[in-house]
Amino acid sequence: MTAASAIALLILSPLAAAALAFALPKRGRALALGTAAVVGAAIVQLTRAVLAGGVQTHRVGGWGAPLGIDLRADGLALLMLMVTAGISTAISLYAQGYFRSGHDDEAPHRERYFWPLFLFLWTALNALFLSADIFNLYVTLELLGFAAVTLVALAGKRAALTAALRYLFVSLSASLFYLLGVGLVYGQCATVDLASLASKAQPGPTLWVALALMTGGLIAKAALFPLHFWLPPAHANAPAPVSALLSALVVKGSFYILLRLWFEAFPALLTPGVAQLFGGLGAAAILWGSVQALLQARLKLLIAYSTVAQLGYLFLLFPLAAEREGGFVAWSGGLIFLGAHACAKTAMFLAAGNILHAAGHDRIKDLDGITHSLPISVFAFGMAGLSLVGLPPSSGFAGKWLLLNSALAQGQWWWVGVIFIGSLLAAGYVVRVLTHAFTRVAEPTTPNPLPPVMEWTALTLALLAIGLGFASHWVAELLRVGAPVIGPGLMGGTAS
Amino acid sequence: MMRRLPLGILSLALLAALSWAVLSLPAKPTGLTEASLARLPESGVTNPVTAVLLNYRGYDTLLEVGVLLLAIVAVWSLRRGEWPTDDLRDRPLLLSLLRVVLPVLMLAAGYLLWIGAFAPGGAFQGGALLGGALVLAILGGRGRRVLNHERLLRAGLVVGVLVFATVCAVTMRLTGGLLQYPRGSGGTWIMVIESAALISIGLTLGLLYLGGRPTGETGNAPSQNPSSHA
Amino acid sequence: MPDADHRIYLLAGVALFALGFYSLLVQAHLLRRIMALNVMSSGVFFVYIALAAQTSGPIPDPVPHAMVLTGIVVSVCATGLALALADRVQAATGRVELGDDEDAAAPSDATPVASDEHKGKPSA
Secondary structure (H helix, E strand, O other): OOHHHHHHHHHHHHHHHHHHHHHOHHHHHHHHHHHHHHHHHHHHHHHHHHHHHOOEEEEHHHOOOOOOOEEEEOHHHHHHHHHHHHHHHHHHHHHHHHHHOOOOOOHHHHHHHHHHHHHHHHHHHHHHHHEOEHHHHHHHHHHHHHHHHHHHHOOOOHHHHHHHHHHHHHHHHHHHHHHHHHHHHHHHHOOOEHHHHHHHOOOOHHHHHHHHHHHHHHHHHOOOOOOOOOHHHHHHHOOHHHHHHHHHHHHHHHHHHHHHHHHHHOHHHOOHHHHHHHHHHHHHHHHHHHHHHHOOOEHHHHHHHHHHHHHHHHHOHHHHHOOOEOOHHHHHHHHHHHHHHHHHHHHHHHHHHHHHHHHOOOEHHHOOOHHHHOHHHHHHHHHHHHHHHOOOOOHHHHHHHHHHHHHHHOOOOHHHHHHHHHHHHHHHHHHHHHHHHHOOOOOOOOOOOOOHHHHHHHHHHHHHHHHHHHHHHHHHHHHHOOOOOEOOEOOEOOOO | OOOHHHHHHHHHHHHHHHHHHHHOOOOOOOOOHHHHHHOHHHHOOOOHHHHHHHHHOHHHHHHHHHHHHHHHHHHHHHOEOOOOOOOHHHOHHHHHHHHHHHHHHHHHHHHHHHHOOOOOOOHHHHHHHHHHHHHHHHHOOOOHHHHOOHHHHHHHHHHHHHHHHHHHHHHHHHHOOOOOOOOOOHHHHHHHHHHHHHHHHHHHHHHHHHOOEOOOOOOOOOOOOOOOOO | OOOHHHHHHHHHHHHHHHHHHHHHHHOOEHHHHHHHHHHHHHHHHHHHHHHHHHOOOOOOOHHHHHHHHHHHHHHHHHHHHHHHHHHHHHHHHOOOEOOOOHHHHOOOOOOOOOOOOOOOOOOO
16 A cells, blocks of 8 residues: 555545445445444554654645645644544544434434445545645645534434534534635735645735635634634534534644644744734633533533633644644643543543433433443543543653643643643533542432443543553654654654 | 623724735735646646646545535534425425426536636535536425435435545555646546535535435434323 | 735635625624625635636636636535534524524433424524
């Protein structure tokens, strides 16, 4: 398998699987697992190619930018593809148990449509991470948005439907802002290719406004404070595997595009003021989201607000990595944190889904004694919480540690305070849930039966979130390939 | 009412910023016209827009056909389709119009598909006509048997994506590049893709109008209300 | 600054966009909000076509034209999806508006609502 065919497979196989899953509803799960295998193999090949030969670019159709579209695999893209593949494989395993164990008549219908929608989501994510063309990114964003919205609505209940429609309105208007921005960029620079833009873009009113439009749309899709209002109802009311996909992957897609735009296409426009603004919004997200999470009565809403908070950490990457020489520590830290959050949040939502299924509700104060019936899920929740708070040796710790070091090294000590307070608050809401879970009750209620695969996938992801902390050095080296920022790693390492 | 004022000011500010941006665009932009025309002979078609859609930026078109399929899957997951319930005996004019217009529309769709290689036209344009024909048919209460045959519909809806993906795989085998047609055969491959896409696009647009999955659904159909089965 | 001819089209496009955005924010009725989104997208396409028309050359720039074609298809799909979802929301809540976040406190999903009610007569 060449790098080019690996890239092609990463997009074509989930797409074809999605179409087949719709045409042959009974084969949905098999198609998803088959896709996981193909995508996994392609990622292995591509990683080898990238580590050996540097950034892999494929000029689709042989035309080459700016006339054609380029697909590019560098360290960052690979990390995102890996995280997506890992989470999606876990979800594929979890989902069948989830839908088959539904008590209601709607469950077969939901399962039938889950698979094609999920596979479209995966296609969109892979296409997004590999694309080096800002108009192509618009198409992938729309593909992603439609799949995500419909998956939320799949839950069928009123709260899910209204949340889905609100999400759709936000998603569509945000995409239109982005599209208008792309148009202005094309009008100014006659290209929509990320690499060519780096040389052709000169700061001026058109590009400032274009970038503002695109950024506005993308931060709405990434649910950055203050445009986060759509996220908690959508993530809380969606079916559990969908909540996991949304928090772990979908919102990260828009964040990824923001990184590409500001660090690769328009680095000249990333002034310190803009970078601090992003950081400020991130800090507000951390504080606001964490406080809101503490106040929630329902478990899934707590986890959803936690997502709002954790996404704030990602935006701290802007002020810390904008320092082009020496920003690599922050760059790798932020991205390791992204991967850590994806695994931990998925584990939490899956565990919450298990609890919801077994107990019939997700009111936190009534979760006393749930450990008796779901020890594995509660343990998974705890481990995931460990990573979220950022305790060693989890990958959450690795990410936060790198961000902290970067902040101290650059003298931006105000972010240190934000990170500490955020971690304390996260500990607060995690412990709150665990306290209830571990409280003994005199007569534990008999839970609804749960397929074991549901519990084990949650646990595996939680352990992954912890274990990947050990691999953070390797991840950082992978991220170095094609990274727009340079600098020494935390343990020394080569200054490229 | 109170909300309208700050939102109105926000919108005006947006308009001001956008106007400033748009008026600062270069006076004589270069665009990609020259580049598209220069490489047109290699593309296998002579219409520049079709060349952009199926050659230079064919990858966008692949994803777009995917979006179309996703939309109909999504709408089917949400609702059941609804047929108009008017009594068509009250509408003799519509019925006689349909008898003439539907075949003409289908012919025109095929014509647009064929002519897309060297004049404005192509799969999307033809597909839109086909979709329009389907909408008319639905309005006239015609085609109920076909449009309720779910398996047939599913096959027609996925054929666009599947053929496109297959062409990608095959050409990848032949040339080593995604969507890189072997020299000289670009026109043929494009026709294959566009023909399959025409069917899917037309069906998707018509079925979007119907607004949901066919009412004669087989398999694990959910009950519409507790007392009846689908 | 673009020529006078093209300025008018570019400004009209952004005016449509801003107008559509204002309506999206201010209107409560779901159908009007969906139409507002359509007006916004028309504005964006207007700008793209104006950009294509401006270029010097024997023909208008085909790349923005192809982009608009893609955009129109995506827009139609979005509208279809939005309408289907809005219909489900109306069936579930009885209102043709989105409420203000009262769903955040909705009771948990032990018993889901049936996926859709088949209406006897389609709405006009």
